[in-house]
Amino acid sequence: MTSHELSGKRALVTGASSGLGADFARQLAAFGTNLVLVARRADRMEQLKAEIEKSHAVEIDVIPMDLLAEGAPRRLYDDLAARGQTIDVLINNAGYGMHGPFLKQDWARQEAMLRLDMLVLTELTKLFLPGMVARDYGHVLQVSSAIAYQPAPTYAAYAAAKSYVLFFGEALAFELRKTAVNCTVLSPGITATEFLDVAGQKPTLYQRLFMMQSDAVVRTGLKAMLARRPSVIPGFGNTLLAFGVRFIPRRAITRIAYFLMKYG
Numbered sequence: 001m002t003s004h005e006l007s008g009k010r011a012l013v014t015g016a017s018s019g020l021g022a023d024f025a026r027q028l029a030a031f032g033t034n035l036v037l038v039a040r041r042a043d044r045m046e047q048l049k050a051e052i053e054k055s056h057a058v059e060i061d062v063i064p065m066d067l068l069a070e071g072a073p074r075r076l077y078d079d080l081a082a083r084g085q086t087i088d089v090l091i092n093n094a095g096y097g098m099h100g101p102f103l104k105q106d107w108a109r110q111e112a113m114l115r116l117d118m119l120v121l122t123e124l125t126k127l128f129l130p131g132m133v134a135r136d137y138g139h140v141l142q143v144s145s146a147i148a149y150q151p152a153p154t155y156a157a158y159a160a161a162k163s164y165v166l167f168f169g170e171a172l173a174f175e176l177r178k179t180a181v182n183c184t185v186l187s188p189g190i191t192a193t194e195f196l197d198v199a200g201q202k203p204t205l206y207q208r209l210f211m212m213q214s215d216a217v218v219r220t221g222l223k224a225m226l227a228r229r230p231s232v233i234p235g236f237g238n239t240l241l242a243f244g245v246r247f248i249p250r251r252a253i254t255r256i257a258y259f260l261m262k263y264g
């Protein structure tokens with residue numbers, strides 16, 4: 001992977017207070033990329049900033065923000081524009097899932113999840129992409145999920161939201177093909193972060209067997225982004241599963257997904 005392409009550029013990482021987002025920040029800093037970190041937990045991001053500054057001489061701005069607050073994406077964009085900070089790399093990573101039967105989930109939390117996972121991601125893309133295209137440089141990385149490749153009972157709404165991210169991102173990658181900007185969709189399988197705790201799920205056997213480390217997932221995502229690939233699934237097992245669903249009737253794959261999420 002070339003380190004110089006992103007050296008001196010600036011990346012906005014959403015959901016940078018834990019998990020994949022924190023590893024995106026670490027690995028981008030290692031390329032010499034300046035960072036804007038956004039999430040709600042300021043203390044976590046300040047700790048991460050201090051950790052990164054020990055080994056990398058990059059500028060790091062911490063912006064504590066609830067991206068679900070009214071008008072938050074627009075405020076973030078205006079704030080960065082007012083500081084004269086140009087975003088060259090947008091890592092649309094903030095998101096969460098909800099595990100359990102759709103009927104039993106709380107609507108306010110479901111609605112917030114759908115807004116964060118789809119609308120906030122889309123609005124941030126809408127805001128930052130035109131500048132990248134105008135400047136003839138940029139990367140957008142959309143974090144979807146391997147769950148996006150099939151219906152997933154017990155994660156019904158979350159999986160469908162991630163299908164939106166997958167297809168939105170891949171279509172956008174095509175629309176951008178004649179520009180100097182690319183869009184890459186990263187679809188991780190189960191990864192050791194705070195995701196399962198937030199989703200309210202204890203890992204099943206299948207998840208424990210397939211669990212990947214966050215730094216490896218992020219490395220795969222950044223490599224694909226720099227290679228301007230439209231889409232990538234980290235891990236051989238996850239790739240095989242996502243490929244395999246093409247050959248199995250969707251009714252059957254829905255049952256299998258249910259089994260793996262509940263008992264597997």
Ligand SMILES: NC(=O)c1ccc[n+]([C@@H]2O[C@H](COP(=O)([O-])OP(=O)(O)OC[C@H]3O[C@@H](n4cnc5c(N)ncnc54)[C@H](OP(=O)(O)O)[C@@H]3O)[C@@H](O)[C@H]2O)c1
Pocket residue numbers: 014015016017018019020021038039040041042065066067068093094095096097116143144145146187188189190191192193194195196198
């Ligand atoms: N881990 C997995 O197994 C897995 C698999 C496939 C896809 N993904 C996707 O990967 C992405 C990152 O998740 P993760 O696994 O790293 O989980 P995580 O450790 O729970 O991180 C989620 C991040 O999103 C931020 N976030 C949540 N709500 C927010 C809000 N309202 N405003 C701003 N930031 C918010 C959180 O920060 P604060 O709480 O500080 O706001 C946190 O930094 C998500 O889109 C997730 O759907 C994860």
